Amino acid sequence: MRQLLVACCLALTACATAPAQHPAPSDYDAALAQRLGADERGMRPYVLVILKTGPATNLSDEERTRLFNGHMANINRLAEAGRLVVAGPLGANERQYRGIFIFTVSTVEEAAALVASDPAVDAGVFAYEAYPWYGSAALMELPAIHERLQR
Numbered sequence: 001m002r003q004l005l006v007a008c009c010l011a012l013t014a015c016a017t018a019p020a021q022h023p024a025p026s027d028y029d030a031a032l033a034q035r036l037g038a039d040e041r042g043m044r045p046y047v048l049v050i051l052k053t054g055p056a057t058n059l060s061d062e063e064r065t066r067l068f069n070g071h072m073a074n075i076n077r078l079a080e081a082g083r084l085v086v087a088g089p090l091g092a093n094e095r096q097y098r099g100i101f102i103f104t105v106s107t108v109e110e111a112a113a114l115v116a117s118d119p120a121v122d123a124g125v126f127a128y129e130a131y132p133w134y135g136s137a138a139l140m141e142l143p144a145i146h147e148r149l150q151r
Helices: 002-017 030-036 061-080 108-115 137-149
Strands: 043-053 084-089 097-103 126-136
Touching: 030 137, 043 108, 043 137, 061 084, 084 137, 097 108, 097 126, 108 126, 126 137
Parallel strands: none
Antiparallel strands: 043 097, 043 126, 084 097
16 A cells, blocks of 8 residues: 555656646647737737726716716727727726726837827826736737627
């Protein structure tokens, strides 16, 4: 029994320490990788933006509605232009984070210019933080898939 236990432990240790083996990508699609801007790992740069509650808190309901409608129109415009791949609100949290954007740009400066086009950011309803992010180029396909899901 002890020999069996030792053998199992040795086998598990060998599995845990063996380098990961990845099969050759037989389904690699070079044209798709190029179209999506993928590097050799299937990844690409993006910029992640976290929207936060901004300093403008004393707005009328009418002004808040106008700015939110402009915010949504800007999101749609940026998505249709291929500059925004993900956007959405965050649930209630202690950090006052309100939502995220993932932009298809390489630098925080490029993202800042896109965020500045949002009327709710411009009016101070939202402030933001922006960070370079390296993620799957497959994310670029998300808008087309989303179109097939919404009614």
